[in-house]
Amino acid sequence: MTPQRQLVLDAVEQLEHATPEQICATVQRVAPAVNITTVYRTLDLLERLGVVRHTHLGHGAPNYSVREHEHVHLVCHWCGKVAEAPVEVLDALGRDLAGEHGFQLDATHVALSGACAECAKSEAAPAEPTDGDD
């Protein structure tokens, strides 16, 4: 466990959820020399070791967090906000898919997409289309 690896892990823990770029920025605040390549390589390593996981929030960069920090992500495609729900909300679905399709669901790897409470209300006129794409 090299110093830069420790820094990457620290950043992941501290940020809770972050893209490789954000993690890199955080690491570089204390150790400016650390290259983003190293961040990618380290994240890859930590993931294979099972200490971090990544989730696809639908588009762009993936989102890394420590392994224990496990939940389902609900991303709003109007405002881009990301909510979290306990993994148990997918338990029933997981059972269904296992039974009917033999598919072993990994509840946390991809986010669910839709409209959050606020945006669902104002369908036509989203309050603040900060990240309305995707």
Added chain:
Amino acid sequence: MTPQRQLVLDAVEQLEHATPEQICATVQRVAPAVNITTVYRTLDLLERLGVVRHTHLGHGAPNYSVREHEHVHLVCHWCGKVAEAPVEVLDALGRDLAGEHGFQLDATHVALSGACAECAKSEAAPAEPTDGDD
């Protein structure tokens, strides 16, 4: 509706599921001059018109299909295979999320990730790691 737009739409319909690159390749087979930029712009337009939709299969390029072609995608992160399930498998979940979180689920925009029947069996030794990443 210009000729190239029609070609793009034809390709989407014909391919059922395809990335912008694949769509472009198909279009270019009949009209080699068509630029990938136009494909992107057209897909964007067709999507805003509600005639096509795109789905994120977890990584890489999104997957376009005609709007009516609606189902839930199950991608295996061992072999990369993509299975389909009827949207109804998410009905109960949709109701739950609407009730507990006010979240309006869009069942088709993101794929569910996990292990397909074959790979689930041979966990440790996936048959053919054609696309084992992600």
Added chain:
DNA sequence: ATAATTGCAAACAATTTGCATTCAG
């Protein structure tokens, strides 16, 4: 000294943008 790790530059893939050209009304 021997292998693993790092930094850096360059390669890549996917996508977007600027702009001059072409096309249709």
Added chain:
DNA sequence: CTGAATGCAAATTGTTTGCAATTAT
């Protein structure tokens, strides 16, 4: 003639690779 649509090259973003310099064992 005027605005929309297209093609092309270049810029962007996210990520990976080759390789030489560095570090740990």
